[in-house]
Amino acid sequence: MTVSTGVTGTAATRLREVGAARTRVEGLAKVTGAARYAGEHEFAELAHGWLALSTIARGRITALDDGPILAMPGVLTVLHHGNAPHLEPTENRFGTDPTLMLLQNDRVPHAGWPVALVVAETSEQAREAAEALAAHIEYEEEPHDTVLTADHPGLRSDDSRQTEKGDVEAGLAASAVVVDEEYTTPEEHHNAMEPHASTARWEGGRLEVVDSNQGSFLVAQDLAKIFSLDAASVRVRAEHVGGAFGSKGSTRPQAVLAAMAATVLQRPVRVVLTRRQMFSLVGYRSPTVQRVRLGADADGRLRAFDHTSSCLTSSVYEFVEQCSAFGRVMYDASDGHRTADRVVPLDVPTPRWMRGPAQAPGSFAVESALDELAEKCGIDPVELRVRNDPAAGPVSGLPFSTRRLPECFREGARRFGWADRDPRPGVRRDGRWLLGTGTAAAVYHSSAAPSTASVTAEPDGGFTVRITAADIGTGARTALTQIAADALEVAPGRIRMRIADSDFGPAMIAGGSMGTRSWAWAITAAAAELRERLALLGPGGAVPPEGITVRSDTTDAIRALAQRERHTFGAQFAEVAVDPLTGEVRVRRMLGMFAAGQVVNPLTARNQLVGGMIWGISMALHEEAVRDPATGALANGDLAGYHVAANADVPLVEADWVDDPDPEDPVGVKGVGEVGIVGVAAAIANAVWHATGVRHRRLPLRPDRILTAGTAVG
Numbered sequence: 201m202t203v204s205t206g207v208t209g210t211a212a213t214r215l216r217e218v219g220a221a222r223t224r225v226e227g228l229a230k231v232t233g234a235a236r237y238a239g240e241h242e243f244a245e246l247a248h249g250w251l252a253l254s255t256i257a258r259g260r261i262t263a264l265d266d267g268p269i270l271a272m273p274g275v276l277t278v279l280h281h282g283n284a285p286h287l288e289p290t291e292n293r294f295g296t297d298p299t300l301m302l303l304q305n306d307r308v309p310h311a312g313w314p315v316a317l318v319v320a321e322t323s324e325q326a327r328e329a330a331e332a333l334a335a336h337i338e339y340e341e342e343p344h345d346t347v348l349t350a351d352h353p354g355l356r357s358d359d360s361r362q363t364e365k366g367d368v369e370a371g372l373a374a375s376a377v378v379v380d381e382e383y384t385t386p387e388e389h390h391n392a393m394e395p396h397a398s399t400a401r402w403e404g405g406r407l408e409v410v411d412s413n414q415g416s417f418l419v420a421q422d423l424a425k426i427f428s429l430d431a432a433s434v435r436v437r438a439e440h441v442g443g444a445f446g447s448k449g450s451t452r453p454q455a456v457l458a459a460m461a462a463t464v465l466q467r468p469v470r471v472v473l474t475r476r477q478m479f480s481l482v483g484y485r486s487p488t489v490q491r492v493r494l495g496a497d498a499d500g501r502l503r504a505f506d507h508t509s510s511c512l513t514s515s516v517y518e519f520v521e522q523c524s525a526f527g528r529v530m531y532d533a534s535d536g537h538r539t540a541d542r543v544v545p546l547d548v549p550t551p552r553w554m555r556g557p558a559q560a561p562g563s564f565a566v567e568s569a570l571d572e573l574a575e576k577c578g579i580d581p582v583e584l585r586v587r588n589d590p591a592a593g594p595v596s597g598l599p600f601s602t603r604r605l606p607e608c609f610r611e612g613a614r615r616f617g618w619a620d621r622d623p624r625p626g627v628r629r630d631g632r633w634l635l636g637t638g639t640a641a642a643v644y645h646s647s648a649a650p651s652t653a654s655v656t657a658e659p660d661g662g663f664t665v666r667i668t669a670a671d672i673g674t675g676a677r678t679a680l681t682q683i684a685a686d687a688l689e690v691a692p693g694r695i696r697m698r699i700a701d702s703d704f705g706p707a708m709i710a711g712g713s714m715g716t717r718s719w720a721w722a723i724t725a726a727a728a729e730l731r732e733r734l735a736l737l738g739p740g741g742a743v744p745p746e747g748i749t750v751r752s753d754t755t756d757a758i759r760a761l762a763q764r765e766r767h768t769f770g771a772q773f774a775e776v777a778v779d780p781l782t783g784e785v786r787v788r789r790m791l792g793m794f795a796a797g798q799v800v801n802p803l804t805a806r807n808q809l810v811g812g813m814i815w816g817i818s819m820a821l822h823e824e825a826v827r828d829p830a831t832g833a834l835a836n837g838d839l840a841g842y843h844v845a846a847n848a849d850v851p852l853v854e855a856d857w858v859d860d861p862d863p864e865d866p867v868g869v870k871g872v873g874e875v876g877i878v879g880v881a882a883a884i885a886n887a888v889w890h891a892t893g894v895r896h897r898r899l900p901l902r903p904d905r906i907l908t909a910g911t912a913v914g
Contacts, residue, residue, distance in 0.1 A: 216685070216686055216689075217681075217682035217683070217686050218682055218683060218686050218800050218867060219798070219799065219800070219802070221801060221802045222678055222682060222804075223803065224675055224677070224804070225677055225678045225681055225692075225697065226671070226677055226678075230440070235439075235440045236439070237397070237440050237441070237442055238394075238397040238398060238399060238410050238411050238438065238441075239394075239395070239472045241399050241410050243399065243401055244468075245468060246467075246470060247276055247321060247461070247465060247467055247469045247470070248319065248320055248321070248322060248323040248469070248470050248471075249317045249318065249319045249326060249457060249458060249461050249469050249470065249471040250317070250318050250320070250323065250326035250471075251316070251317055251330065251453075251454075251457070251471070251473070251477055252314070252315055252317070252318060252330045252334060252337070253312045253314060253315065253480065254308045254310075254311060254312060254313040254314075254315050254339070255311065255334065255833075256308055256311065256341050256832075257310055257311045257341075257346065257547050257832025257833070258308060258309065258342045258344040258832070259308050259339050259340050259341040260306045260308060260339065260340050260342075261281065261306040261308065261337060261338070261339055262306075262338045262340050263336075263337070264280050264281075264282065264315070264316065264333075264336065264338075265336040266278035266280065268332070269318060269332060269333050269336065272320075272328070272329045272332065273325055274320040274321035274322055274325035274326075274329075275318060275319070275325065275326075275329045276319045276320055276465060277318075277319050277465060278316055278317070278319075278329075278333065279303055279316060279318075279319070279460060279461060280303055280316040280317075281303050281304060281305055281315075284302070284304065284460065285427075286304070287300070287302070287426050287427070288425055288426055288427075288428050289301060289425075290422045290425040290426050291425070292418055292421055292422060292450075293418075294450060297422075297450065297451070297517060298516050298517050299453070299516055299517050299550050300426060300451055300453065300456050302314050302453055302457060302460075303315075303316070303317070303457075309514060309515050309516045310346075310480070310514060310515075310516075310547050310548050310832060311480065311831060311832040311833040312477070312479070312480025312481065312549060312833065312837075313480075314457070314481070316330070316333055316337075317457045317460070317461060317471070319461050319465065319469060323470075323472070344547035344832050345546050345547055346546050346827050346829060346832045347546070347827075348486075348487050348511070348512040349489070350382065350489040350491070350510060352544045354544040354546075355510055355544045356542060356543065356544070357541070357542050358520060358541060358542075361520060361522055361524070361541040362539065362540040362541070363528060363537070363539045363540075363595045364536075364537070364538045364539075365594075365595060366534075366535050366536035366537060367535060367536045368504045368505070368535070368537070369504075369536070370504075370535055370536065371495050371503040371504030371533060371534070371535025371536040372503075372504045372536075373495075374495070374503060374535065375495030375496055375497065375504060376496065376497050376498040377495070377497075377498065377573060377576045377577050378493070378494065378495050378496075379492065379569050379572045379576065380491075380492075380493045380494075381491070381492060381568075381569060381572065381897055382489065382490065382491050382897065383489075383490045383491075383492065383569070383897045383898070384487070384488065384489050384490070384897065384898045385485075385487060385488045385490075385561040385564055385565075385819075385881075385899045386487050386823070386825060386826075386899060386900070387485065387486065387487045387824070387826075387827065388484060388485040388554065388824070388825060389479055389485070389554075389823075389825055389842060390444075390445045390446065390478070390482065390483065390484065390554055390555075391478070391839060391842070391844065392442060392443030392444055392445060393442045393443045394441065394443055395412075395472055395473050395475060395478060396412055396447070396448065396452050396454050396472070396478060396481075396482055397411075397470065397471070397472040397473070398410065398412070398452075398457075398458040398459075398470070398471055399411075399458060399469070400455070400458035400461070400462040400468065400470075401462050402462060402463070402466065405433065406434065406435055407423065407427070407429060407433060407434045407435070407459060407462070407463075408436075408437075409423065409434070409435070409437070409455060410437050410438070411436050411437070411438050412438060412441050412444075412448055413436070413438045413441065413444075413448045413449075413451070413452075413455070413670065414438075414444050414446075414670050414709045414711050414715075415449070415450075415670055415708070415709030415710065415711070416436040416437060416438050416668050416670065416700050416701060416702040417436075417668040417702045417704075417705065417706050417707055418450065418709055419436045419438075419450075419455060420434045420435060420436040420702035421434075422450075422451040423436065423451065423455065423456070423459055426456060426459075427459060427460075435702055436455075436702040437700060437701050438700040439699070439700050439701075440671070441670060441672040442672075442673060443673050444670075444672040444711075445554060445555040446483065446552060446553030446557060447478070447482040447552065447553075447554070448482070448672070449552070449553050449709055449710075449711045450552070452473075452481065452482055453473075453481050454471040454472065454473050454481075455471075457471050458470060458471040475838055475839060476838050479834055479837035479838070479842075480549045480834070480837070481549065482552070483519075483549075483550060483552025483554065484549070484551055484552070484554060484825065485521065485551060485554040485557070485560070485561065486511040486512050486519075486521045486551040487511070487512065488510065488511050488523055488561045488565075489509070490507065490508065490509040490523055490561070490562070490564075490565035491506075491507070491508045491509075492506070492507050492566055492569040493505075493506040493507075494506075494570070494573050495535075496573055496577060498577065499577070499587075500573065500577040500579040500583075500588070501534070501587060502531055502532065502534070502588050503533055503534050503535045503536075504533050504536045504537075505527060505531060505532075505533035505538070505539075505594075506536075506537075506539075507523075507524045507527040507538070507539045507540075507565065508524065508538075508539070508540045508541075509521070509522075509524050509540070509541050509565070510541075510542045510543070511523070511541070511543055511544075511551070512543065512544055512545075512546045512548060512551070513544070513546070513548075513550065514545065514546070514547075514548055514551070515545045515546070515547060517550045518543065519550055519551045519552060520541055520543045521541075521551060521557065521558055522541050522557075522562075523541065523558050523559075523561050523562030523565065524539035524540055524541050524562060525539075525558045525559065525562060526558065526559050526562030526563050526565075526643065527539050527562070527594075528594060528596075529593055529594065529595075529596075529643060529645075529765060529767060530566065530590075530594070530641060530643060531566075531570075531585075531588045531589075531590065531594060532590035532594040533594070547832055548827070548832070553711060553712075555812065555815060555873075555877050556644065556812070556874045556875070556876075556877040556878045557874075559642075559643060559644050559875075559878045560816070560877050560878050560881070563642065563643075563878045563879045563882055564881045564882045564885070564899060565882075566882075567641055567882035567883070567886070568640075568882050568885055568897060570584060570585060570640075570641075571638065571640070571886040571889065572895065575889075580623065581638070581639050582609050582618060582639055582771075585605075585609060585639075586606045586609055589603070589605055593765040596765060598765045599765065600764060600766075600767070601646075601764045601765065601766045601863065601864060602795065602797075602860050602861075602862060603765075603767070603769065603795075604769060604795035604860050605641060605643075605769040605770075605795065607795065608770055608771040608793040608794060608795050608858060609639070609771040609793075612639075612771040612772075612773050612791055612792070615791060615793070615856075616637075616773040618637070618773065625889060625890050625891065625892065625893035626891065626893045626911065626912065626913025627913075628891075630777060632779060633777040633778065633779055633786075634777065634778045634779075634780060634892055634911065634913070635776070635777055635778075635788075635891055636776055636778070636888060636889065636890030636891025636892070637774065637775045637776075637887050637890055638773075638882075638884060638885065638886030638887030638888070638889070638890055639772060639773050639774070639883050639886065640772045640880070640882035640886060641770070641771060641772070641879055642769065642771065642772055642792070642794070642876075642878035642880075643767050643768070643769050643770070643875065644767065644768050644871070644875040644878055645712070645713070645766065645767050645768075646713060646714075646717065646766040646767055646768050646797065646862065646870040646871050647712065647717070647766060648708070648718045648721055648754075648758050648865070649708035649714055649758065650706070650708075650753065650754050650755035650758050650759075651667070651668075651706065651707040651708050651718045651719055651721065651722040651753075651754055652667070652668075652704075652707060652751060652752060652753045652754075653665065653666065653667040653705075653707070653719065653722035653723045653725075653726045653751070653752050654666045654667075654704070654705075654726060654749055654751040654752075655684070655688070655726040655727050655730050655749070655750055655752075656747045656750075657730060657734055657747055657748045657749075658696075659742070659743045659744065659745055659747060661694060662694045662695070662696055663688055663694055663695055663696065663730075664696045664698060664747075665680070665681075665695060665696065665697050665723060665726075666698045666701070666704040667699055667704055667705075667707055667719055667722060667723060668699070668701060668704045668705060668706065668707040669707060669710065669715065669719045670699065670710040670715070671700070674710065674715075674716075674804065674808055674873060675801060675803075675804030675808075676699070676710060676715060676716055676719070677697050677699055678801060679720075679800040679801050679804060680697055680699070680716070680719055680720065680723060681695045681697045682801060683720045683723055683724065683867055684697065684723050684727060686867075687723060687724040687727035687728065688727045688730070688731065689731070705751075707719060707722065710873075713768060713870070713872065713873045713875065714871060715871075716800065716869055716871065717865060717867075717869040717870065717871055718754070718758075720800075720865075720866065720869055721754045721757065721758065721865070721866055721867075722752050722753075722754050723752075724866045724867065725752035725866075726750045726751060726752035727750075729750045730749075733748060733750065734748065761864060762864060764864075766862065767870075768794065768796045768870045768872065768875045769875075770792055770793060770794040770876075770878065770879065771793045771879075772790070772792050772813070772816070772879040772880050772882075772883040773790065773791045773792070774789070774883040774884045774886075774887045775787070775788045775789045775887060776788060776887040776888055776891055777891070778888055778891045778892055778906065778911075780892070780910075780911050782907075783903030783904060783905070784903050785888060785901050785903075785906060787817050787820075787821070787849065787850070787851070789851065789852040789854075790813055790852070790853045790854070790880070790883075791854045791855075792809055792810075792813050792853075792854070792855045792876065792880075793855075793856055793857065794855065794856070794857040794872070794875060794876075795857065795858050795860040795870075796809075796857050796860060796870050796872045797860055797862045797865070797868055797869050797870025797871065798861040798865075798867055798868030798869050798870075799857060799872070800867070800869065805857075805872050806856075808872045808873055808876060809855035809857075809875070809876040810853050810854075810855045810876070812873075812874070812875065812876020812877040812880075813876050813877065813880050814845055815877045815880075816876070816879070816883075817845050817849060817853075817884065818844045818845035818849070819877065819880065819881045819899065820880060820881040820885060820899060820900060820901055821845070821849065821884070821900050821901055822900055823842070823843065823844060823900060824842075824843075824899070824900050824902075825837070825842060826841075855876065881899055884901070885897075885899075885901060888901060888906075892906075892909075892911040892912065892913060893911060893912030893913045894909045894911055894912050896909065
């Protein structure tokens with residue numbers, strides 16, 4: 201086989217597949233049902249586990265009688281704190297997670313905490329038995345607290361999440377215009393199409409788990425530590441994942457319990473969470489209370505910026521929704537800049553990452569406040585944001601790798617028709633509907649994590665790429681095929697992409713808009729070395745029957761990156777119609793313009809950005825989990841009571857981007873997974889103000905809240 205000798209030309213001249221719109225390489229398997237998800241793999245003697253969850257918000261189990269349950273048809277075992285195997289705490293790159301220490305004691309830290317796992321021959325038998333078990337559990341209840349307030353006495357600041365530069369108070373005092381307001385966002389939940397599922401079995405002395413996750417290597421590491429196993433004796437696979445959004449970004453309870461039951465019974469066990477169980481076991485976005493204070497000169501130039509955000513966490517594991525991170529990179533202030541996050545542990549499930557973590561709720565507060573500042577200064581909202589665009593990181597002082605946010609605003613404004621906008625609220629109507637337009641900025645950090653990959657030249661002329669990447673519906677498998685094809689200078693049809701198997705070695709999870717960038721780096725490094733080795737074969741040289749394999753590790757290369765601020769940016773534009781008689785808000789159209797690095801596949805990238813924007817519509821108008829203070833449980837913990845946007849809510853959503861490759865990335869990638877949702881809720885809320893003349897600082901913008909506030913324009 202003849203192979204070209206190494207990398208030639210610049211990244212821009214040698215790219216052939218990167219930048220081309222390609223349909224998903226696994227698309228046919230998915231639409232025909234050939235693709236198998238974690239809850240669909242069949243194994244001989246497969247047993248089924250069903251969780252029993254606590255019905256109190258805080259306390260302890262005083263009695264659990266599993267005798268009647270074990271006598272029920274098909275029941276194989278009931279695992280609980282009285283008989284469950286001992287588990288060892290695990291620590292990974294994200295810290296120690298005590299929520300995985302399941303069935304280890306009688307404590308109940310929140311409503312919906314796992315208190316038992318019933319395993320039976322069929323899922324129906326397991327479910328019936330688990331539901332029957334509730335009548336045989338007794339608790340000693342303790343007083344609980346589940347409500348976050350701005351003045352909660354338990355709120356505390358974390359010094360590591362506070363920044364301060366200059367004198368904010370002096371800056372506010374010297375400002376011609378000041379905004380000082382409070383903004384709130386509710387508890388919000390992931391609802392991926394595929395529920396969390398794991399199937400575990402022992403095979404050839406190894407624990408093998410088919411799981412639904414965002415990073416199989418991380419899960420394998422956790423399971424090995426939890427069950428005191430050698431790392432090489434655990435294998436985790438997640439070939440197809442039906443959505444995640446952060447909820448599958450770390451090991452979840454069903455994987456631990458499936459492995460526990462498989463070990464006890466010495467037969468395969470599957471555990472699938474129900475939709476209701478997902479509301480208490482896989483994380484969610486914490487409610488937030490945010491205070492934003494802005495001071496500016498009469499021309500709208502910021503002198504003071506102060507953003508303090510409060511959130512909740514569980515009593516088991518601290519997770520902080522760092523909303524103030526948004527302002528640390530967006531706008532500078534000449535006199536003073538301060539950000540802080542506060543958190544209070546309550547008797548609630550543990551929040552976790554959720555699409556656009558920190559930036560989605562943080563952008564609602566800051567970008568709403570920026571709009572209020574523009575109104576007070578009499579300056580166009582787009583112009584105000586461009587005018588305050590910083591040359592370097594407002595807090596870090598570091599240069600940006602690239603920052604094309606002003607271009608996003610200018611091009612977005614041109615396409616959206618912003619120049620024709622009358623700045624006065626309430627002047628546009630369509631029959632009974634009041635019409636308004638709004639805008640907001642978006643940002644999400646762009647980073648890369650050390651990863652490994654192997655690339656094998658096969659004797660048939662093909663190439664096999666192995667990397668523990670995860671395709672959670674984003675099209676990652678397709679994008680990586682395109683990247684590998686360019687790196688090897690071959691057609692994509694010659695690439696066999698193998699992903700989501702922990703045996704392939706350590707790699708970044710699919711999260712934080714870091715997955716594709718991290719994996720691409722590892723693949724291109726391995727491909728470059730492989731091409732050099734193949735070149736040594738000379739013209740007509742043959743690849744041996746076992747192939748030639750090169751393995752990369754990008755740890756050193758990523759550590760050597762220059763210290764810069766790296767972010768994906770965007771500008772969101774929305775037009776809404778508000779019915780003053782019913783309080784209904786309808787989004788008529790949205791446009792997002794992004795500076796997102798080199799776009800690998802326009803087809804799947806646009807899918808990601810539009811999907812995030814649609815979720816932003818859902819965040820603005822619908823999503824709100826309501827926790828009953830009396831019981832500590834959710835009053836609407838299902839898809840009947842927890843509302844999300846439907847097709848009728850989304851008439852026209854468009855996404856596009858400006859040219860913005862990262863010069864220090866081998867492919868120029870930044871990331872698009874998270875940024876699409878950021879700023880959308882603020883753009884819609886700002887548009888509602890423009891339509892009605894009334895500001896709304898509390899999400900979601902429900903009809904009753906619109907009616908209660910009324911309109912200032914009649």
